[in-house]
Amino acid sequence: MAKPVLMFDSLSCCEGCGLQVLNCETDLLPILEKADIGRFREASDGDVDHYNVAFVEGSIVTPHDIERIQEIRAKTDLLVALGACATHGGVNFLKNFQDPDDVAKYVYGDKRAWFPHVAARPLKAEVRVDAEIPGCPINPREFLEAATCLLTGKPFKLPNYPVCVPCKLADNVCLWHKGAACLGVVTRAGCDPYLCPSAGHKCIGCRGLVDKPNTQAAKDVMAEFGLTVDDILREFRLFQGIYKEVAQEA
Amino acid sequence: MTQVSIDIAAGARAPSPYVPRMARILAAEQMTETERFFRLQAEGEAMRYEPGQFVEVMVFGIGEAPISICSSPTQGEAFELSVRSVGVVTNRLKEFKAGDRVGIRGPFGNHFDYAAMKGQDVLFVAGGLGLAPTRSLIRYVMDKRKDFGKVTILFGAREPKWLLFRSEVEAWQKRGDVDVHVTVDRGDASWKGNVGVITRLFSKVAIDAPRTWAVIVGPPVMFKFAVLEALAEGIPEHRIICSLERHMKCGVGKCGHCQIRGIYVCREGPVFTYEQVKRLREGI
Amino acid sequence: MLPQVLKKGDLGAWIEALGKTWKVAAPVLKETSVSDRTDAKFGWEWVVDPAEVRLDYTVTVLGPKKFLWPSRQTVLAYALAGEPNPQAVIEHEPQVLLGVHPCDITAIATLDAAFGKDVPDPHYLARRKDTAIVGLDCAAPCDESCFCLDMGSLHPESGYDIMLTPHRDRYFVEVKTDLGQQLLAGARLQPATKQDMQGRQAFTEEQRGNFHYQLPCEVKYLPEILDASYDSLVWEAIARRCFSCGSCNTVCPTCYCWDVADQIAVDLTKGCRVRRYDSCQLDPFAEVAGGENFRKDRSSRLRHRMFRKGKYILEQTGRAGCVGCGRCERACIAGISIKETFVQIAGSR
Amino acid sequence: MAKASNTLDVRVDYVTRVEGHGNIVARVEDGELVECRMEITESPRFFEAMLRGRSWKDTMFLTTRICGICACGHGTASLKATEDAMGLKLSEQTLRLRKIVLHAEQLQSHWLHVYFLVAPDFFGAPSVIPMAKTHTDVVLRAMRLKKLANYICEVLVGRHVHPITMVPGGYMKLPGVRTLKELRAHIAGHEADVWATVDLFATLKMPEFSRQTEYESLRDPTEYAFYGGDLVTSDGDKAAPRDYKDIIHESIVRHSSAKHVKNKREALMVGALARFNNNHTQLHPRAKEAARKLGLAAPCYNTFHNNTAQVVESVHCFYEVLRLLDELIGAGIQDEKPPLRWPTGKKGAGVGLTEVPRGTLVHHYEYDENGICTGANLVIPTNQNLANIEADFRAYVPQLIAEGRSQAEVAHALEMLVRAYDPCISCSVHLVMVK
Ligand SMILES: Cc1cc2nc3c(=O)[nH]c(=O)nc-3n(C[C@H](O)[C@H](O)[C@H](O)COP(=O)(O)OP(=O)(O)OC[C@H]3O[C@@H](n4cnc5c(N)ncnc54)[C@H](O)[C@@H]3O)c2cc1C
């Protein structure tokens, strides 16, 4: 049986997710035995015509990005979005809350016409995506799990519960009780054991919302803790601007 | 509410209830687009089970799913399953063929009380995949036909292409000693039979309520209305029998998923009387 | 046996001695978390240095349950290449849980009953059998969330091997079992003096003065009261604030519902089955294929939890599913309190 | 050697084994270099614009997302800028912890670069992956070292890619002394690997090439500067952090994507070689020893030796981390709490300069009286090097032609040259993109 061909590439992003793949260290070696790497520009030379699985990090922010993701889609059987940029638009989505011309003007001044950009968006806005590994950056553990699933044809499923579950399992005192508006209550789990509350910082929501979050309760409770709508939106927009609930208010 | 006394030392030595044993697939066949039929033989000691029980089927590396045994112990050592592909495990099972092996735990749960039904009439009402658990009792009753009174089978599916065990149902129809009616919610060009929801079939059969047991298994909506129909016929609540489906992970009353109020469906069920289900409130 | 005492100053030496035969877990001060303005600074950990053990602790987020019922346990291992040969994985090693409060002792007894009844679960019970429990009595409620007196868990009759009752600079040592006797082999015990006996008495009186009933009824009436509240609008009202975050279940010392997942090793030759905590407050808990969810509303899930704690587990095992430790209330951002809920439904009847 | 050619048309689309997307274009007609550039095709990212409206609490969480490799460096520069605007002074404890993390990131980045991205060129492999078979011990050592650097960050700031615990003024969670002791012992166990790296690179021969340029870095009178200090150049210029624009003159170049930077010459260079040339006397004695072993002496004008300087710095950082840990353990960890509020009514600018693996990084923010960012300017090391890369091309291509290299060889040599800079293109394009 021919080995499956994997490919790694990136659109607009910090390439931290690709680095997290390398950070799987020796756990990568068995996977490299089972599969060929068709392309991994950050780590290797070369390219091939067809991939079985393409892992793509980064958001779409330019017309050129759209072309590139379409090219990749055409060459691959399966497309996996790696990381918040690719799954939810990531921090790039922040610019969508500002006037696009003003954004370009602020950065490029009178030369802004040279640099076309489109509203930031995740891969699934332009092409079919077969699986998503959220997080900024991705969790190497989840990458390995997804990779073994894909290599064995098992569907890869994300946890459908909020960060509070692993947070409590890590024996953490809830940060709300320490005065921090942690977004873990409505954010999809899966980052453990590297979750932010375990490192003392509130969850900033990089993995997107869990299915059916109780946004009503979130508003009530956050208001009780003295947060204004502005504060709350600012918190959520860092990573979750893509959601209707977050985008619409204001 | 007496405290149960527990022998920890003995329990610590008990065999793990979570270890499957191996079973070989003797035959596999696609019944509809999504339902697949399997005949299996447990390796080593044969599987002993009662109609209405279920097993946990394990695909190694993938997971486990509770599946009703759809055959009757009267059929011999092998046992049969019909599996609908809906998710991780069941989709993978779709690829399994004769000769392949799976892990099996069980059988689990209580069973249909056929002893109580002896000498009496039995009315089966099965919707869709509900025929799977029902079939185990139907087959039992067929094999011990003279032990029972009048036997009636009402079977319904969404469309003709979703009818399970079609040829077998036709064979039952031809036997002459059972009254079989089949309906579909929506017919197609080739369908000559009844069209309409299953409750419409009640008008076609004569029921002697005081001596009838109704076995009703199907999706929650169907169950609800079929029960109303059975009650209207005068069948008492404690003689209306159903089999419930719940999310289950262990099969031995520990994991908590199948709990309906104070009841663990995997141990105290899946077979219940309507009288019980009604009291549970979360039953349907 | 004659009553004995252990000087607090001799605790370290005793733990040191225990450590030679047993793995010892005890409450310790958690590593500095700078913005921690709460009191929950203690946690149950394996003891590395006896000096770290803090028997003056009050509450912990997770209880000692985690050493008997870890949040992730491999229960089955099998091969994926060739014969699967599935084997049970039952892990246990001799361990001592040192300084267990009465509520947690009671909670462990509930877990024993749940895992021991009907089909026994050797994965839990083997660990349990290998575990010695050194209790630590409470002179006063840990905080305003706890209501252990009401739930009948302040005075467990059994479920421990030794009970330590702190008094001034010493512990009054009650030996309950033979294992308890063995544990004490390396302890510098002293026979209790008359003064110590008086101290023990003083402790009991102090305790009596500090704990007060907070529920308007006895536990044995809870099932009935809950039953009557089944259709109450209370559930809807409380659940409006619930995030379905599962924190309450995760920290509860008697919760034991679990989920399983099969995992494939990266080299694809082996697999294992892992069970991990699940929570009945999470949306998919009771969902079955086809999208049918038997408790799809937050209110029905919240009600289920309260019923399980106050009624179902009690009816199944004869032991309440809640020991009044207050952990769920402390963990809940929405401020949902099981105690308040019980008070509310008892009053609204 | 292939036949000399008078006409070359070198085009490398998507230079591999670098962070981000860039192309090399070099055209020679009749022996004349007529075109020569480093194109950056990475998409624009608009971080400066996106920073506007963010709270002081999360400017760092946004800017670490500029680059996964130097997330801790961006984090440090960002915090320094915010702290500067808030007027905060850091405790010795916080400074030590910050420096350890910054050093760990140099280690992570340098080791990743020399082993995973550069070494394959010397072993004639397309990547480190086939080397896992042919040079297993080298690859395993590389993985061990990289993992060590990651682990240091994990223990101290939660993780390396996008640190969690550092916030303006301090830490949300502090490690205990027990943890620090364990960490120290774990790190010390890797000493042999560090020296094996030196030995390995002492055997590799860097291409001959020399072009003197202006070397820019920070300089701190008390230590080999990474965390802070003044901005200096090898031509003798010096500026306080807030006056960084006195040295760093940015300009938009039509043909190139990212902004170019220069001081007085046509170009300048930042990074390990620049730091080495400017501050080598302050290196840890063991690092000086490594430099001798590697044959690296200041001043060195061979860009390829940026790789060698990285190996020297890795030795320096390794021993510095141990020293800083010893100091922390000796002093004990104090329960210091970072401020959770913005100083009332305070508004204005803050500038943070720090040395990250690829060179001097500048974060410059403006905050309003509520601590909301109203404007930002970021200067990225790779941008600063771009003009220098092209200047090197202009010097190197004629040399290669004179040596009679073929088109493919020239392409490969230029790729190696680009890689020697360890460019981080994802970082550099927060600003501009080429058409
Ligand atoms: C007593 C009993 C008898 C059953 N008999 C049959 C039968 O004869 N034939 C048949 O095809 N199906 C039967 N089922 C249903 C079958 O168990 C589920 O369809 C199956 O478990 C789904 O597993 P999966 O891994 O394919 O799906 P998953 O991918 O795990 O999930 C798909 C959906 O199924 C739900 N689900 C997950 N696990 C279970 C579970 N253990 N039980 C119920 N739902 C679950 C999920 O919430 C999700 O909505 C029976 C269920 C029970 C409880």
Ligand code: SF4
């Ligand atoms: S700290 Fe955050 S993730 Fe943890 S329990 Fe609280 S809200 Fe949930």
Ligand code: SF4
């Ligand atoms: S902890 Fe509170 S908010 Fe979370 S599920 Fe439990 S009751 Fe609901």
Ligand code: SF4
């Ligand atoms: S229900 Fe709440 S108070 Fe009761 S035992 Fe569980 S966590 Fe403690």
